[in-house]
Amino acid sequence: MLIRGGTVIDPAQGLHAVRDVVVRDRRVTALGERPTPAPGEEVVDAHGLLVVPGLIDLHVHVFYGASHYGIEPDPHCLATGTTTVVDAGSAGAFTFTAFRRYVIEVSQTRILPFLNIGATGMLSADVGELEDVRFIDKARALQTIEAHRDLIRGVKVRLSRQQVGANAGVALATALETAAAARLPLMVHVGDTPIPLDDILRELRPGDVLTHCFHGREQGVLDARGRVRAEARRAVGRGVHFDVGHGVGSFSFAVARGALAQDLRPATISSDLHVYNVHGPVFDLATTMSKFLALGVSLDDVVRMTTAAPAQALGVPGELGTLAPGAAGDATLLRLEEGAFPLADATRETLVAGARLVPVAVVKGGVARAASLQQPRLPPVPVSRPYG
Numbered sequence: 001m002l003i004r005g006g007t008v009i010d011p012a013q014g015l016h017a018v019r020d021v022v023v024r025d026r027r028v029t030a031l032g033e034r035p036t037p038a039p040g041e042e043v044v045d046a047h048g049l050l051v052v053p054g055l056i057d058l059h060v061h062v063f064y065g066a067s068h069y070g071i072e073p074d075p076h077c078l079a080t081g082t083t084t085v086v087d088a089g090s091a092g093a094f095t096f097t098a099f100r101r102y103v104i105e106v107s108q109t110r111i112l113p114f115l116n117i118g119a120t121g122m123l124s125a126d127v128g129e130l131e132d133v134r135f136i137d138k139a140r141a142l143q144t145i146e147a148h149r150d151l152i153r154g155v156k157v158r159l160s161r162q163q164v165g166a167n168a169g170v171a172l173a174t175a176l177e178t179a180a181a182a183r184l185p186l187m188v189h190v191g192d193t194p195i196p197l198d199d200i201l202r203e204l205r206p207g208d209v210l211t212h213c214f215h216g217r218e219q220g221v222l223d224a225r226g227r228v229r230a231e232a233r234r235a236v237g238r239g240v241h242f243d244v245g246h247g248v249g250s251f252s253f254a255v256a257r258g259a260l261a262q263d264l265r266p267a268t269i270s271s272d273l274h275v276y277n278v279h280g281p282v283f284d285l286a287t288t289m290s291k292f293l294a295l296g297v298s299l300d301d302v303v304r305m306t307t308a309a310p311a312q313a314l315g316v317p318g319e320l321g322t323l324a325p326g327a328a329g330d331a332t333l334l335r336l337e338e339g340a341f342p343l344a345d346a347t348r349e350t351l352v353a354g355a356r357l358v359p360v361a362v363v364k365g366g367v368a369r370a371a372s373l374q375q376p377r378l379p380p381v382p383v384s385r386p387y388g
């Protein structure tokens, strides 16, 4: 396949220029100027479009049919330009085998799961996965990780009151011990959390992920006077990875503006796409990227935060998140449209963006398809207490 004539933005290589991309046998084999296709080569016309490495969304929920949050990955992720997603804790030790067999292994979207430290995973909107301390189970989590070592990329703990009840301390400690024993990163979800943020940040190791980093609730990265917490700076300084995780209740333009103005930047832009936000305000990763363009982050940085940076967080730089020869043959074709586009955060603030990124086509493992949000095939949205 020849992806011809597009403007390639590949921050992993510091590249922003018109280039042709050749993909063969599911891999990028050449990146340069080669406008003439070889005999039999499929041509994808990218003139006037941006060609970026296949987008990576570090936080989604795709355990469709089992987790109340779950959306189907292919119509909502791959079809909107995201070739790789991290499922952030939809499955736990009791449910992971089904997630693997009935979702991960049959999806075109590449799904790299983080295992919930709560053994049920995210089954119920009414009962938090950590409310019963018997489900906070290091031994079962480690057994599951060892059985699925080829697939599981991290451990997840959600620390909102709705999920942990009275068990925040034991949940965080167990998740940290499990991640350390398994030599994997820990992703911590914060917001309406009984433990002060500074105390959580002090525990996080280099490579761990703080998701929902710009939530608009109490105990955010900004203190009561709107200044970036010293502990947040120290965490970023030692390599803790701040992730956006937009979600339905976890992203505030005001907090993002305040943090960016003080030069606290997220490492990765992710959507936290799930049933409760796929019809707005999140829609998809490209829309979340557009929000950061509107906040003044450069196009190259927005692309880095959805390609090279998440690949780094997942320990797969060079394999994913780049179009360097040898990398997986994944690319996303985007159109940068100018106009006036109202975009909402999770606190009902709307800003009018002067530009937006629209997915046009996606190439996964050397197979191209047009990007389009298919009609969602979802059950009626349950009325419950969504959070996250």
Ligand SMILES: [Zn+2]
Residues within 6 Å of the ligand: 059, 060, 061, 088, 247, 272, 388
């Ligand atoms: Zn989430």
